[in-house]
Amino acid sequence: MTPNIHLSPRLIVPDPDRASAFYQVALGAEQVFSAPRSDDDCRPSVIELRVGESSFRISPAVSSWGWLSPDDLGGSAVLLEVEVDDPDAVGERMIAHGAAVVVSIENRPYGRRSGRIRDSFGHLWIITGELR
Known part of the structure; x- marks a missing residue:
């Protein structure tokens, strides 16, 4: 029997309020x-956000607890993958609000339209959806 488990990633950021707005x-x-x-x-502090049926939390860096932001670590050790109806629109909105393209969003040979974006807090996102 599989236990009832709910996973809520927590992103560590320099400014949780700014990250929540982003x-x-x-x-x-x-x-x-x-x-x-x-x-x-x-x-x-902690802020919980919901996207569709998923949720995640954001909190500030607290070095004494080992809670380090990607900038503290020299980069992100985790990729967050989000499946959306329109990867291009989501990528464009992220970029318009300070994110950077790591790998452009385009049709991939494995049958998905996807790319990678680094948000302005250093977290890496795979934005993916159906082929166009």
């Missing part, structure tokens, strides 16, 4: 939860 505009994410850090609280 993901809302670029990916159409909806902010569903926010727990800001208070001055007397040792816990970092």
